[in-house]
Each structure stands twice: as structure tokens, then as C-alpha cells.
Amino acid sequence: MDMDHRAPAGTTAALHLRLGSFRYSEAHAETLGEIELEFSPGSLTVIAGDSGSGKSTLGGVLAGMLPRPGADQCQGTVTLAGQRIDYSPEHWPRIDVAGWARHVGLLPQDAGLYLSGIRQTVAEELVFARENEGMPREEMAGLIDELSTRLSLEHLLERDPAKLSGGQERLVALAALSAAKPSIIVLDEPLAGLDSRATQAVTSMITKLRAEGTALVVLSRTAEAWEAEADFLWNLAEGTLQRATAGAATTALLSKPKRPSVPAASAKPLLGFSRVQLGYKGASAPVISNLDLEVRAGECVGLAGANGTGKTTLLKAAAGLIKPTAGKVRVVGDAGMLLQNPSDQLFERTVAREVAFGLPKKSIKRDRVPLVLAQLGLESSAQTHPYELPASARRLVALATVLVREPQLLLLDEPTEALDSAGLYYLHGAIDSVLERGGAVLFSSHDERFMSSTAHRVHQLQGSD
């Protein structure tokens, strides 16, 4: 690390940040304003904020990944491990990211990006950083045993990291991050996409890490899950921090969703699974066996189940992307699907072009593009590149690409992931609009509050193993 000064004597904080401002290169406005934060060993600091509030940028600054030398503009001071680094428009210290990561580890919002992509098994992925430090094999084996027991990962150790479900991927990335034993761990949306068992494993691991003296920083859309445990609660809005009290830090829905009444049993079935078996080529066992499920017009059905039980596979089968290996899938009308990772669904250079992608040139559905953008609060982003939008808005763009086709059957894979309170409001509106015109909705989610407020009924998946 290029560190210029010694820290003031007497400080006990693992990290002290005094930020004047932060602006990305070529950005018109500052992403972060005046912020002062201090993390002492064993503390839990929760920073809540909507999408686009600057949470991920703050995480990047804490992890030494931002500002990028010669590009971003930053003013401020960071004191880490007893040494001080000054940022100013005239002085960009060049940070050794690997050296910094020994003190501060960051788990990004898209946890898959943390995984190397070049290791064959989860066990190897867990100790990837320790391999690069030269840790002896026996010690690595002990570390893997400890981590897998603590996070109940034993069954995943020999799996290919590239073939994990979204929740499993997050859990493995967190385990890999904690294997490097940094003194501060920054977690960007650590519970997104995790089932209740995995959530329990992560929260108990956080408790244990704190007991060992690790300072935890959680960046989250809502502080609700952390209020009881957190030492410090902050709200981040428009790049500045404000202290929050328990209860006040939680971002609420803009309005309570009004779900239409349960449809009559005589309503027309739009989707039917009959004794269906689903699996992937080369896999030793099917993902789903003997599935019977029917979704009727006007009905909203939630899919629940632990990570890896086949929720995404089921939705893809309903969308016609996967053929069943046994049984029958019947779909009446058009199906549209929102994928779990919105980046997989975005190809064009503006939001408006993205939403119109694939529609025939003379299709009247092209006229619906501005309407759908307005329905999801994206009118002002019509000419923006989808990748430049915050995660919540990007997810809404992906949803717009589905809604513009007016599908009879709307399939949503973890739709609340990365959505802020405004995004949730628009999502509820979109679901209502499909149900009101006689369509049906099938969605998977680990968000129990969303599940109970949205679904008419819940189908529990157990997995075939």
C-alpha cells in the first residue's frame, strides 16, 4: 500500500474514513458527499440505502478498489491498520489491492464476480486467496473443514462453482472471503437470494466473526434483518450518511400492495405440470421429479424452497427453455420470464432500444414501449445505457422487456433481488396488471415478506435429492 502518514496515536479503530467527496470519471455529479465512518474490531455497522444511493461505491472505497488512479475524483482520508492514506485531486495514491484486501475484504452484490472462475471445485475456490499466499496444503485442508462445518457447506465442496445456484454462490463467496481472515469485511447485500437455512448460516457466521474481532460492514437495501444485532445503523441517501434508529432505517413499500382476490377454481389453467421430471444433461440425478403443479388465470403462485431445489429450472421449463425428461408441461398463451440475473437479459445500448429488442418492426407492441417505461418509472432513463443504471433500475428494465409483450403467464425468478422500495412498488403494480387482465404469475423468492404479501398460494419445492 502506498501509505503516507502514521495514524493519530491512540486510535483503536480498524478503519477510519473521512470522505470529502467522490465522483466517478466523466460523471456530472458526486456519488458520495461528506462521510465519516469508523469501524472498531468486532463491531457491526449497517448502512441502508436505496439502489443508486452510493452503497456499492462506498463499499469500493472501503475495499481500496475506488477511486481508480487517474480517473475518479476523490477527496478524503482513510486510516487503515495504523497508516493514513490521503486522497486529493492532485494526489492519487496507488493502492496495492491485494495488500489492502488482507485488511478489508469486500463481497460484491453480484457474489459470482468474487469467485475466480478458474477452479474446479468449491473446496479449491474457498482457499484460492490462501493458495496465492503460499499456505501449506494441510493448513488449507483444516481451513476448509472449519469453514464448511461452520456454514454447512460440506455437500457443496466437490461441486463445480460455476454450476451453483444464486444463493449457493453467495454462500460460497462469503466463505471464501472469510477464509482470507481480513480484519474488516464489507458485505454488499449479503442475504439477497439466500434461503432461511443459508440466512441462518450467514448470520451465525457473522456473529462468530465479530466474536473473533472482525469488524463487519453490511450494505443493504433494508436494515430490517440487522436491527437487533447492529452496533451502528446508518441511512445513505444521495451520497450522505445519516444516523438511523432501529425501525426507522427500514425502507418501506411506497404503498401496501393490494392483491386481487383468489381466483375461482373454475378459472382456466394457464400452466400445468404433470408428473414432470427436469434435469440437465450429464447430471447424475434430476433436479425435479414427479412435479404436479397448476397455475390458473388470475392466480399468483409463489415457489419456495432451499437454494438448489430447482426453482429456476422449473421457471425455465415453464418458459420453454428446458424440455422435461419425463411428464408433460402445458402452457396456454404467451409466457414471459424475468431471469434471476438481469445482466443476462440486456443487450442494447439504450433502455428504449432494449425494451423494443426482438419486437417486429411493424408490431403494434412497439407503441407500448413508452407506456411500459412509464408503468415502471423508467421514462427519464429511456436514452440511458442499461449498464449505467443502478441495480434496481436495471432489474426494472429487464422486467420492462418482458411486460412490453403482454405475456399471459408472467414468470419471475427472484424478482425482489436488488430492488429498492420504489422498485418493489413498481413490481407489485406489474404483477397486478397481469392478474387484472386475466393472466397468471409464477415467481420464486426467498423474501418471505414479499411472498406472503404477493402470492395467493405457495408451492414448496423439496429437490429430488
Place this chain on the structure above:
Amino acid sequence: MKRRVAELHPFTVICLAVLTVSVATAASRWWLSCAVIALCLAIGAFAGKARELAALSGAIMLPTLLSLLMIHGLASRDSSPVIAAWGPISLTRGGVEIAMALALRTAVLVVAGLLCGLLIDKHQLVAAIDLSPAPPQAGYLLASTLFLLPQMMEKQHAIGQAQALRKAGTSRGLAGWLQRLRLRAVPLVLSSVQDAHDRSVHLAARGFPARGEHSRLRHVADSQIQRGVRWVALLCSVLVPVAILVPLGGAS
């Protein structure tokens, strides 16, 4: 057999393949080339890779053989007996012999190389390089090269699924294939660049590529005997061709 092959150090397999190819090429005897190819196919069959080896070898060697026949067989101007003639084009015996000799030499290289590729686990190979005295960048470069293609295949599959959901690129036949290629190419390149950029900062934070002493959890089986075999194979792959070729050069 499969287990025994798996127990071989990747470098041992490569050294033996280098020896085989160099000796067979230097000797340039049709029966030796045929024997080597047969041996490779037999090893492939024992290892359960016969079908892939035959298919991949055929896919490379058939066009190669045809082009060699066109160059040396049809367009040969030597005075050897003509086997068949079509106007100004004739197939001569000498031309066919040259084409077959070159094809056999190429086939030894192709079949032995492919067998190597099929027998060696790519993760074992990267681990072997990481654990060797080679600079850490060597393992990094190989890993990037070997794993880039499968990752891009996964990504283009995801893009294809997303586009199919929007009824784009779903036509059949050659036109459909070309349309899919056009629709997927730009998002594939852009998302791969974005992914590499986003991932690189976390790889750097995890100390990759290692700059100093590093280790691997993965065990790569090795032994004193295998190390000896490797040295002998490498030495022979230089000395045997020299022994074969130098007297011939002196005689002419």
C-alpha cells in the same frame, strides 16, 4: 486404465507425446507412423476416449488429407505413373505417395496431440504448472486460455436463452444460425469484457496471479520414476531424431 492414466503427471504425458512425435517424424516410416497412430487409438480406447479421439482426429485429418492430395496428388508434375487423369489434371503415383507420407506425419502429431489433450485434466495441468518452478504468470496465462472458452460458451448460452424468450434468433437452418451469430456476437463480447473487468479487481484482491511463493490445494501425483521418465523422454526426443537424421545427412 483410467485410474492409471489419471495418476500420470501431466508433464509426463506431454513428454512422452513429444518423444513419440519427434521420433516418428524423424524416422518418417509409414509403418512406424501407423503403429504410433494405432497405439494412440488403443490408449484412447482404454481410457474411454476412443470416440472423441476418432471424431476429432477425423475432423482435422480429412480436410488435411484432401488438401494434401490436391496439392501433391493432382497437381504433381513428376514423371511417375499416372493413376487417373481428368483433362489437364492427373493423379500420379509419386504425388499420392508424397501426400500420404505427409498426411501420416501430420496424423501422428494430430492424434498424439489430441490424445494428450483428452488424457490430461486441464485443472491438473494448471496445478502442475503452478507447482512447478515456472513463473506464476505461466499458470495464469494457461488458465485464462483454457477456461475462457467454456465461460464464453456458458455466457452465449445464457444470452441465447434470454433472446429466445424475446423470440429473437429462433429461426432454423443456415439463415437462423447466421442470425443467432449476429445477434449474440455483440452482447457476448460486451458482457465478456464487462465480466473480465468486474472480476479482475476481485482476482487482484485475492492475490492472483501470485507474485511470490504460492501453493495449491490440488494434489498432482508425481514420483521419482515419473521424473526420471520425463528427463529420459526429453533427452531422447532430441537425441533420437539427431541420431536418425545426421547419418542420413552425412551420407547424402
